[in-house]
Amino acid sequence: MSTLRTVCPLNCPDCCSLLVEVSEQGIKVQGDLRAGVSGFICAKARALGDSVFSSDRILYPWLKNQSGWKQISWEKAYDILAEKISQTVARSGSQAILHLFDSGHNGWLKNLDRRFFQALGGVTEPRGSMCWGAGYEAQLRDFGAVYSSDWQELLQSKLIILWGRDPAVTNKHLIPILRKAVEQGAQVVVINPLQCKSAVFAQEYIRVNPGTDGVLALGLCYIILRERWMNFDFVKDYVKNFGSFVPLVREYPPEKAAEITGVPIEVMESLARRIALEGPVMFY
Ligand code: SF4
Structure with missing residues (x-):
């Protein structure tokens, strides 16, 4: 061994x-x-x-045609790819090839596909993605830059909101920090359609109807605006387009938000008050 x-x-x-x-x-x-x-x-x-060593592991290339999937040899797979790439380059140039890729396996060999296509003369690649790309774009538009808080800052938080995430399953290394934050007095609130694993050690679990948490956010904003709990100086100095955000918020008073999301009004009011008045708050 x-x-x-x-x-x-x-x-x-x-x-x-x-x-x-x-x-x-x-x-x-x-x-x-x-x-x-x-x-x-x-x-x-x-x-x-x-x-x-799984018996389900795919060890050979498979070719799909009109009659279904058929196992082929590696030589045959290389021949098919080489022929199609050569034909496309000869007919229209290498940039007529679209190379679609994303992260997946993170080993070094993962980068060889891009090296190959660069050596070929450069190909067309997508920009953005439904995964990281969408998150980056949202952060850029919301905050003007793509920065994330250090995990250790959770320990400075009094209220930690796990919104649509289940780190007990997807981010194991966050759990010791969350537990320490709880020991120091932080409250953990889980917002999720499912009573996920992380809800077990949270002080509060808020079940929201699937696909409606955007409305929940607007309902919380409505309450914060109505009660004038917001930090007006911060909004004046740092927030762009606040004037066009307010009419959207006004469309979702708590009664309407509660009906759509399934979250009771008193739960929304309690959460809105803690977000606005009992920080520091960490949304995760
Ligand atoms: S947390 Fe799990 S998946 Fe992530 S790097 Fe560590 S062992 Fe790999």
């Missing part, structure tokens, strides 16, 4: 350090306590050994 040090290849910013035991029985993946975010890894990485 040998033990190798490596890093988690999954599409996750934590980049955990791993120790991989390789033996005749297979591979066993553990967190490397000497490095990494917190020295422990999530279930997805622990299961990497199973997926490497």
